[in-house]
Amino acid sequence: MDEYAGGTPVASAPRLSASWQRSRHYGAPLEEVHPVYTGAVDDESLFFQCGRRVLDDLDETLANEPVSLMLTDHDGHVLDRTCHDRTLIRALDRTYLAPGFAFSEREAGTNGLGLALADRMPSLVRGDEHYCTGLWEYTCAAVPVLDPVHGWLLGSVNLTTWSQRSANLLLALAKTAAGHTSALMRARGSGVEPRPTPRGEVFRVSAARSGSAPELSETWRAALTEVEAALAEGLSVGVAGEPGVGKTALLVTALRRAQPHGRILHARPPDPREIESWLALWTPELAKDNTGVIAAGVDALPSWGATELAGIVAAQTRRPLTVTARGAATIPEALTPHVDTVVELSPLRRRPNDVLPLAEHLAERARSREIRFTPAAVRALRAYHWPDNVEQLRRVVLEAAARSDVVDVRHLAPEVLCGPTRTLSRIETLERDEIVRCLAEPGTTVTRTAEVLGMSRATIYRKITQYGIRVPDRPRAHTNTPSPSTTTSATTDMIDWDTV
Numbered sequence: 001m002d003e004y005a006g007g008t009p010v011a012s013a014p015r016l017s018a019s020w021q022r023s024r025h026y027g028a029p030l031e032e033v034h035p036v037y038t039g040a041v042d043d044e045s046l047f048f049q050c051g052r053r054v055l056d057d058l059d060e061t062l063a064n065e066p067v068s069l070m071l072t073d074h075d076g077h078v079l080d081r082t083c084h085d086r087t088l089i090r091a092l093d094r095t096y097l098a099p100g101f102a103f104s105e106r107e108a109g110t111n112g113l114g115l116a117l118a119d120r121m122p123s124l125v126r127g128d129e130h131y132c133t134g135l136w137e138y139t140c141a142a143v144p145v146l147d148p149v150h151g152w153l154l155g156s157v158n159l160t161t162w163s164q165r166s167a168n169l170l171l172a173l174a175k176t177a178a179g180h181t182s183a184l185m186r187a188r189g190s191g192v193e194p195r196p197t198p199r200g201e202v203f204r205v206s207a208a209r210s211g212s213a214p215e216l217s218e219t220w221r222a223a224l225t226e227v228e229a230a231l232a233e234g235l236s237v238g239v240a241g242e243p244g245v246g247k248t249a250l251l252v253t254a255l256r257r258a259q260p261h262g263r264i265l266h267a268r269p270p271d272p273r274e275i276e277s278w279l280a281l282w283t284p285e286l287a288k289d290n291t292g293v294i295a296a297g298v299d300a301l302p303s304w305g306a307t308e309l310a311g312i313v314a315a316q317t318r319r320p321l322t323v324t325a326r327g328a329a330t331i332p333e334a335l336t337p338h339v340d341t342v343v344e345l346s347p348l349r350r351r352p353n354d355v356l357p358l359a360e361h362l363a364e365r366a367r368s369r370e371i372r373f374t375p376a377a378v379r380a381l382r383a384y385h386w387p388d389n390v391e392q393l394r395r396v397v398l399e400a401a402a403r404s405d406v407v408d409v410r411h412l413a414p415e416v417l418c419g420p421t422r423t424l425s426r427i428e429t430l431e432r433d434e435i436v437r438c439l440a441e442p443g444t445t446v447t448r449t450a451e452v453l454g455m456s457r458a459t460i461y462r463k464i465t466q467y468g469i470r471v472p473d474r475p476r477a478h479t480n481t482p483s484p485s486t487t488t489s490a491t492t493d494m495i496d497w498d499t500v
Contacts, residue, residue, distance in 0.1 A: 014304070015115065015119060015121075015123075015304060016110060016115075016125070016129055018303070018304040018307065019105060019109075019110040019114070019115050019118065019119075019131070019303075019304075020109075020110055020131055022105055022118070022303060023105050023109035023110050023131040024131075026105060026106045026109075028105065028106065028107070028108060028109035028110075028131055028132065029108075029109065029132055029134075030109075030131070030132060030133065031132065031133050031134055032095075032132065032133075032134040033095050033096050033097075033103075033107065033108045033132055033134055033135070034107065035096040035101055036101060036102040036107045037096075037100055037101055037102075038077050038100055038101065038102055039100055040100075041077075041079050041080070041099055041100060042073070042079070043079070043080075046185050046188060047073075047145065047147075047154045047155060047181070047185060048071065048079055048080070049188075050181050050184040050185045050188060051071040051079075051080070051145065051155070051157065051177075051181045052071065052080055053184060054157075054177050054180045054181045054184060055069045055070075055071060055080070055082055055157070055177060056082070057180075058173065058176075058177050059082050059084075062173075063084055064084075065085075065161075066083075066085035066087070066088045066161055066162060066165070067083070067085075067088075067159055067160070067161045067170070068081055068082070068083035068085075068088055068089070068092055068097075068159070068160045068161070069081070069082045069083065069157075069158075069159055069177075070082075070097070070113070070157070070158040070159070070160065071155060071156075071157060071158075072103065072113050072117070072142075072155045072156045072158060073154070073155040074117060074152075074153045074154055074155050075102065075104060075117075076102055076103050076104025076105075076106075076107070076113060076114055076117055076156075077100070077101070077102050077103075078097065078098060078099050078100065078101055078102075078103055079099060079155070080099060081097075081098060081099055088160075088161070088162070091137070092160065095108075095134055095135060095138075097160065104117060104118075105118055105131075108131075108132055108135065109130065109131025109132045109135075110125060110129065110130055110131035110132075111125055111130055111131070111132075111135055111140055112124060112125040112139075112140025112141055112142040112158060112160070113140060113142040113156050113158040115142070116142035116143055116144050116156050116158075117142075117144060117153065117155075117156055118302065118303040118304075119272060119302035119303055119304060119305075120144050120146075120153060120272045120300070120302045121144070121272045121273070121302060122141075122142070122143045122144075122171055122174065122175055122178075123141070123142055123143075123171075124139070124140070124141045124170065124171045125139070125140050126139045126163055127139065127163035136163065137162060137163050138160050138161070138162065138163055139160070139161055139162070139163045139165065139170065140158060140159070140160045141158070141159045141160075141170040141171040141173070141174040142156045142157065142158040142159070142174060143156060143157050143171070143174045143175045143177070143178035144156050144178070145157060145178045145181050145182055146182065147185075148182045148183070148185050148186040149186070150243055150388075151300070152326075153300075156178070157174050157177045157178045157181065158174065159171075159173055159174045159177075214354075214357035214358050214360070214361035215357050216351075216354050216357060216358075217351050217353040217354050219346055219350070219351050219354075220246075220250075220345075220351065220354060223239075223250060223343055223344070223345050223346075224250060224253060224254060226343045227239065227250060227251065227254040227343050228254045228257060228258065230340065230341045230343070231254055231255070231258045232258070235340035235341050236313075236321060236322065236323075236338055236339050236340045236341075237251070237254075237322045237323075237339070237340070237341055237342075237343065238298075238322065238323045238324065238325060238328070238331060238339040238341070238342040238343070239251055239322070239323075239324050239342070239343050239344075239345055240324070240325050240326065240327045240328050240330075240331075240342050240343070240344050240345070241324075241326070241327075241344060241345035241346070241347065242326065242347045242389055243326065243388065243389065243391070244388050244389035244390050244391030244392065245345050245346070245347050245348060245389040245390060246345060246348075246389070246390050247296075247324040247345055248266060248294055248296055248324060249390075250343075250345055251294050251322050251324065252264055252266075252294070255292040255294075255322070258292075259290060259292065261290070262290040262291060262292060263285075263288075263290060263291045263292070264291070264292045264293075264294065265282055265285055265291060265292070265293050265294065266294045266296060267282050267293060267294065267295050267296060268296050268297065269296060269297040269298070269300040269301060272302045272305065275301070275302065275304075275305035275308065276308075279305075279308055279309060279312065283312050286312065286313070286316050286320060286321060287316060291320065292320050292322065293320060293321050293322070294322050294323070294324065295309065295321060295322070295323045295324075296323070296324045297324060297325065298323045298324070298325050298331060298332060298335055299325040299326055299327075299330035299331060299332065301332060303332065303334070306332035306333075306334045306335050307332075307334040309334075309335065310332075310334040310335050310337070310338055313335075313338045314338065321338070323335065323339060328342040328344070347386070347389055348386040348389040348390060348393065349384075349385045349386050349387075352382045355381050355382050355386075355393065356373065356378055356381065356382070358390060358393060359373060359381060359393060359397045360373070362393070362394050362397045362398065363397050363398070363400075363401040363407070366397075366398050366401055366402075367401050367402075367405070369405070370405075371401045371405055371406075371407060372405065372406050372407070373406075373407045374406065374407065374408045374409070376408060376409045377400075377407050377408050377409050377411070377412060380409055380412055380416055380417055380470075381393075381396075381412070381416065383470070384415075384416045384417075395413075396412060396413045396415075396416055399413060400412050400413070408442075409440045410437075410440040410441055410442070412440070414432060414433040414436035414437060414440075417436045417439075417440065417469055417470060418432060418436065418467050418468045418469050418470070428467075431463070432463070432467040432469070434453060435449065435453065435460065435463055435464070435467070435469060436469055438452050438453060439464075439469065446460050446461065446464075
């Protein structure tokens with residue numbers, strides 16, 4: 001367990017020891033930081049704008065204190081720094097803890113922001129706890145900032161002061177700033193609800209349900225064939241792709257085909273504080289011949305947790321572990337020797353022929369009866385870019401199917417009728433949704449929409465362009481428009497698309 005300073009958790013000895021070992025492995029400098037200048041800083045991202053706003057507010061309360069407030073990206077590149085103490089500024093410049101420079105464990109060894117990013121946990125590193133002696137004069141408190149919707153690691157908030165000063169409140173301030181940054185990002189975003197806080201848990205993937213399975217495209221089947229071939233050769237397999245794209249569903253299908261009567265456990269990424277209990281709960285299953293284990297989202301594991309998992313896998317005589325991650329390059333370094341092959345699964349926007357079969361399958365599962373989609377609704381679904389992939393499709397389809405057994409454009413969520421755009425504020429989102437709702441009504445014209453919303457036609461046209469709104473043309477009445485057909489493909493094994 002972590003020790004406490006003024007009621008705030010700090011890095012425990014095991015975490016510091018693991019960080020020192022990683023620093024030694026990386027070849028980090030022992031006496032002075034070697035500068036790695038990355039140059040341009042992305043100052044247009046929502047994370048940067050919100051983080052800068054929060055740190056500016058905090059700076060007003062610390063104006064007379066020798067504390068540097070910094071914002072870094074997920075790789076440890078310093079994006080922004082605010083400090084009014086000239087002596088501290090000059091010292092930080094000498095150690096290259098400045099905007100444009102990289103300061104992760106690889107470049108600087110054990111330090112506050114590097115440890116926070118590696119372990120995805122609040123971290124406080126004092127004086128000689130730093131790996132590099134050139135940093136012993138500082139105390140650094142850092143807290144990771146996660147995307148409030150997807151849970152991705154965006155970067156960190158870092159507060160640095162002199163090592164001889166009291167640090168009891170430093171980490172508490174960093175945690176507050178990180179929390180305010182995430183909250184401000186959500187407020188300025190499109191109003192999408194955040195994912196629940198991750199908690200370590202293991203569950204058995206449910207048996208295939210009765211009924212037909214969706215007929216999916218050649219792209220999906222090619223990825224499935226690749227995974228099956230690797231498993232047949234006894235290889236450890238990773239599936240990479242965007243969140244919600246169907247990585248777990250792909251592995252479940254392949255594992256079921258390999259062992260039709262076996263058990264499959266899906267271990268979701270836990271809260272970083274629960275790694276030990278998470279590992280202890282399901283790792284005994286690795287030794288069972290009839291059990292396949294899917295470690296999902298291994299790129300979300302803290303570095304020491306990935307190292308522990310790698311040790312457990314290495315100790316097994318057989319390696320039934322399969323993993324998922326956002327990309328092959330994001331699999332933790334400790335685990336890469338234990339993943340023999342990585343299969344990339346394309347996002348849903350590149351598999352438009354999968355949209356309708358999945359939509360019909362998800363809707364029928366939810367309503368226990370057939371749900372049809374009009375040609376206009378199908379065109380809208382296929383044309384949409386699906387940034388959150390199958391997870392988003394499920395949400396859109398379930399909401400639409402709850403309104404009608406024949407889903408038309410007007411039953412779809414407004415977001416589906418808009419192209420990619422910048423992040424919208426809540427007010428902009430409400431405005432966009434109202435325009436889409438009016439335009440999607442049968443027989444509604446732009447003129448009528450303008451009248452209903454109290455806007456001019458010119459304003460409506462401008463808003464349509466601004467929000468990328470597109471409402472598919474409707475077939476004329478009494479025409480025999482053929483229903484869109486599903487793609488010609490082999491039927492997959494029945495999989496639980498609640499687990500993607």
